[in-house]
Amino acid sequence: MQARVDTTPLVGEGAEVTALRVAGLGHRFGDRAVLHEVTFAVAPGDFTVLLGPNGAGKTTLFALITRLYHAQRGQISVFGRDFVDSPAAALARMGVVFQQPTLDLDLTVQQNLLYHAALHGMRRRDALSRAMAELGHVGLADRRHDRVRALSGGQRRRVELARALLHEPDLLLLDEPTAGLDIESRAFLLAHVRALCAERRLAVLWATHLIDEAGDWARVIVLHQGRVLADGTAHDLVARAAASTLGEAFGRLTVGNAA
Amino acid sequence: MTAVRYARCMGGIVRREGLRWVHQRGRFISALVRPLVWLAIFAAGFRFVLGVSIMPPYDTYVPYEVYIAPGLVAMIQLFNGMQSSLSMVYDREMGSMRTLLVSPLPRWFLLLSKLLAGVAVSVVQAYIFLGIAWFWEIEPPPLGYLAVLPALVMSGLMLGALGLVLSSVIRQLENFAGVMNFVIFPMFFASSALYPLWRVKESSLFLYWVCRLNPFTSATELIRFALYGRFDPLSAAVVCGCTLLFMAAAVIGYDPGRGFMARRVVAE
Numbered sequence: 001m002q003a004r005v006d007t008t009p010l011v012g013e014g015a016e017v018t019a020l021r022v023a024g025l026g027h028r029f030g031d032r033a034v035l036h037e038v039t040f041a042v043a044p045g046d047f048t049v050l051l052g053p054n055g056a057g058k059t060t061l062f063a064l065i066t067r068l069y070h071a072q073r074g075q076i077s078v079f080g081r082d083f084v085d086s087p088a089a090a091l092a093r094m095g096v097v098f099q100q101p102t103l104d105l106d107l108t109v110q111q112n113l114l115y116h117a118a119l120h121g122m123r124r125r126d127a128l129s130r131a132m133a134e135l136g137h138v139g140l141a142d143r144r145h146d147r148v149r150a151l152s153g154g155q156r157r158r159v160e161l162a163r164a165l166l167h168e169p170d171l172l173l174l175d176e177p178t179a180g181l182d183i184e185s186r187a188f189l190l191a192h193v194r195a196l197c198a199e200r201r202l203a204v205l206w207a208t209h210l211i212d213e214a215g216d217w218a219r220v221i222v223l224h225q226g227r228v229l230a231d232g233t234a235h236d237l238v239a240r241a242a243a244s245t246l247g248e249a250f251g252r253l254t255v256g257n258a259a
Numbered sequence: 260m261t262a263v264r265y266a267r268c269m270g271g272i273v274r275r276e277g278l279r280w281v282h283q284r285g286r287f288i289s290a291l292v293r294p295l296v297w298l299a300i301f302a303a304g305f306r307f308v309l310g311v312s313i314m315p316p317y318d319t320y321v322p323y324e325v326y327i328a329p330g331l332v333a334m335i336q337l338f339n340g341m342q343s344s345l346s347m348v349y350d351r352e353m354g355s356m357r358t359l360l361v362s363p364l365p366r367w368f369l370l371l372s373k374l375l376a377g378v379a380v381s382v383v384q385a386y387i388f389l390g391i392a393w394f395w396e397i398e399p400p401p402l403g404y405l406a407v408l409p410a411l412v413m414s415g416l417m418l419g420a421l422g423l424v425l426s427s428v429i430r431q432l433e434n435f436a437g438v439m440n441f442v443i444f445p446m447f448f449a450s451s452a453l454y455p456l457w458r459v460k461e462s463s464l465f466l467y468w469v470c471r472l473n474p475f476t477s478a479t480e481l482i483r484f485a486l487y488g489r490f491d492p493l494s495a496a497v498v499c500g501c502t503l504l505f506m507a508a509a510v511i512g513y514d515p516g517r518g519f520m521a522r523r524v525v526a527e
Contacts, residue, residue: 067361089363116358119369120363
């Protein structure tokens with residue numbers, strides 16, 4: 001297991017700065033180890049799929065990366081800023097789409113976005129123009145004065161994505177973002193986030209238990225029973241496991257490592 | 260520059276709480292109707308049963324409605340404090356708490372802002388109630404309406420902070436009914452909100468001390484005295500002390516390094 005090395009230097013910086021670095025992360029609830037020696041890195045422009053079945057430790061990992069609580073072992077840093085020492089600098093560059101819905105249903109789309117902007121200390125004027133821009137990207141600019149309750153599940157998720165991008169983060173975390181969405185909404189979300197990765201050199205960590213969300217182009221981290229079993233492009237994983245599909249490779253990896 | 264960001268953040272949190280309050284019609288109406296039901300039905304029924312003698316801050320015999328009005332104001336704040344904080348534990352709000360906590364501003368500041376937002380809403384509710392109560396001949400001196408404002412802020416902070424502590428410590432509450440049974444009812448009934456403590460003392464000394472030590476009694480008395488232009492230093496001290504205590508406990512409860520949150524996630 002090694003951190004991936006990105007060869008493209010950032011403009012104006014001598015050394016490459018990793019967007020998200022997770023090193024030796026360990027966490028247990030009572031006797032049960034939920035995460036064990038989890039180490040990986042996500043570079044700017046990386047679209048990384050964190051693949052793992054329910055119970056693999058994804059929820060805990062996300063709780064740690066979004067600073068709900070600290071890890072018992074190991075470090076997390078965002079653009080070189082340690083999470084424990086300088087949380088503000090780390091959180092400011094991070095956008096999150098949570099698994100559970102987090103919009104206020106009785107507020108309008110715009111009110112929800114402005115609330116988020118305020119949490120980041122943004123000026124109202126800037127927040128309004130940013131909200132218009134991001135809503136435009138997800139095709140919901142004309143719905144900004146509608147109550148969230150009136151939107152479909154897929155539209156709500158798109159609003160949450162727009163909200164996560166409002167403060168122009170450089171690292172985007174998504175926890176099971178397609179849960180409960182129809183095929184069309186899923187495809188839109190995936191395509192949009194992939195495009196963001198390419199255009200803005202956004203670092204993305206996309207957690208899912210759905211194998212087909214990791215296309216051939218994606219980098220995949222396989223998390224199983226709290227351990228990282230594999231880390232590489234989907235193509236490599238398939239080749240290494242001598243499988244024909246990622247699903248098959250995933251099956252072999254997890255069976256071989258069952259406790 | 261940073262101070263501006265803090266101000267924007269707090270403004271946003273207060274604004275959201277206000278918008279939610281106005282938009283959630285059910286919550287809005289029930290918050291107003293609840294104390295009015297007590298005033299119109301309970302107090303009317305009991306006014307002939309319970310006599311209230313002359314006792315500070317009142318200068319004369321007062322009808323029962325007048326006696327319980329400050330307690331009902333405190334009840335509005337108690338419900339509000341529990342609702343705005345504890346709703347995070349058991350419904351979708353857990354998600355919105357997480358949204359709040361990924362803000363880059365310090366966590367204690369976010370919790371304080373959340374608390375102040377709840378207080379702002381509860382103060383407005385209290386004034387609306389006092390406005391309606393005026394028609395029930397609950398007519399404190401005009402200056403009392405002004406003097407009660409700091410008392411409302413103080414008691415609102417204390418009860419909201421209590422809600423925050425509970426939300427960080429309690430792992431699961433089935434629903435709001437659980438909070439009603441184990442927090443709101445005991446605090447409300449074992450206090451001076453519905454009956455003067457000297458009457459409680461006559462029936463049970465033990466119960467008297469429970470009521471006496473209940474911080475909700477202090478909140479009620481602080482509001483009662485302030486409403487009649489008087490200052491009750493003991494109640495004020497208790498309310499301030501409890502606020503600091505609860506707030507410190509809430510900050511610890513939400514500290515990412517301490518693990519109250521971590522422990523709770525096991526249940527998911």
